[in-house]
């Protein structure tokens with residue numbers, strides 16, 4: 282088995298540098314524009330941070346491939362091959378960043394032969410650093426992470442996020458899913474505006490489950506390694522194996538809670554990351 286620890290060290294250094302760029306930009310006036318829909322925001326900092334991360338990694342690893350949210354939006358093919366591939370969300374929580382709502386992260390994942398090998402997520406507001414390497418555990422600021430061991434869904438706190446589709450029919454399904462989970466019953470359902478940080482809360486045991494339709498491979502790549510290394514489960518919303526490009530996920534501390542969430546969900550259909558470049562919200 283190849284040792285990717287040098288890649289983890291490099292990813293941590295770059296995530297910290299990227300985080301500093303985001304931290305100083307949050308206090309400045311922002312250039313905000315929209316992409317696929319009026320609520321799909323992007324700022325010059327999203328572009329700047331992605332450029333910083335990819336150019337630094339490319340210099341270190343010239344043969345590696347890259348998938349990044351803003352490069353994909355600009356037309357670079359979103360393709361996961363067997364080659365070592367970095368999967369980057371330069372700012373996760375752009376809407377939060379625009380409002381200075383303190384839930385914003387830099388997310389860097391790395392896959393080889395389509396297997397996720399490592400993940401680094403940096404919370405830009407409170408400086409929390411989540412890291413994991415396959416087979417070597419997950420950590421928050423160097424302290425080992427452990428998912429919640431709760432098996433009873435009636436004692437679960439559930440997290441979700443709203444995808445890009447906001448038409449009435451999609452929102453009805455979205456609200457229907459929340460209603461079913463609230464009345465399962467569970468302790469509650471939360472939306473924080475950052476998929477990657479919500480997933481980190483599953484890894485740390487602060488919440489029991491997460492589900493979302495409409496996220497992208499860069500929202501889940503790093504977090505999936507962190508959750509699995511913290512002892513948790515990451516899967517498709519049907520309960521089958523996770524497909525990074527499928528734009529849907531369920532994650533949970535225990536298989537029992539994951540199965541309960543899966544049973545409640547009515548699907549929302551999104552195009553795939555690797556075949557539907559027009560829907561890269």
Ligand code: IPD
Nearest residue numbers: 372373374375442443474475476
């Ligand atoms: C978005 C956020 C949001 C989630 C969306 C993501 P972005 O990422 O994580 O919470 O609902 O699905 O696309 O665009 O801010 O990187």
Ligand code: CA
Nearest residue numbers: 370373374500
């Ligand atoms: Ca994101």
Ligand code: CA
Nearest residue numbers: 350370372373
């Ligand atoms: Ca983003």
Ligand code: CA
Nearest residue numbers: 322350375562
């Ligand atoms: Ca975005």
